[in-house]
Amino acid sequence: MKIRLDQERCTGHGRCYTLAPEVFDEDERGHCVVTLADVPDTLREKARRGVEGCPEYALEAIENAESEA
Ligand code: SF4
DSSP states (O other), X not given: OEEEEOTTTOOOOOXXXXXXXXXXXXXXXXXXXXXXXXXXXXXXXXXHHHHXXXXXXXXXXXXXXXXXX
């Protein structure tokens, strides 16, 4: 699974990296940075929680991302 971040939408609420710090981090403005290019299966549920917790819909979880390249 991969995570797509729309930086235009991100306003820095910090929900994502609070919910799933293994997958998301913050930059110097408190905006989201996705730290894992590929989310391993062990972190999938947590990553989804972070994606779904974003109030700005700035995050999208993409399954089978390897077929997109
Ligand atoms: S929860 Fe959404 S708006 Fe907040 S920092 Fe994360 S991506 Fe940005």
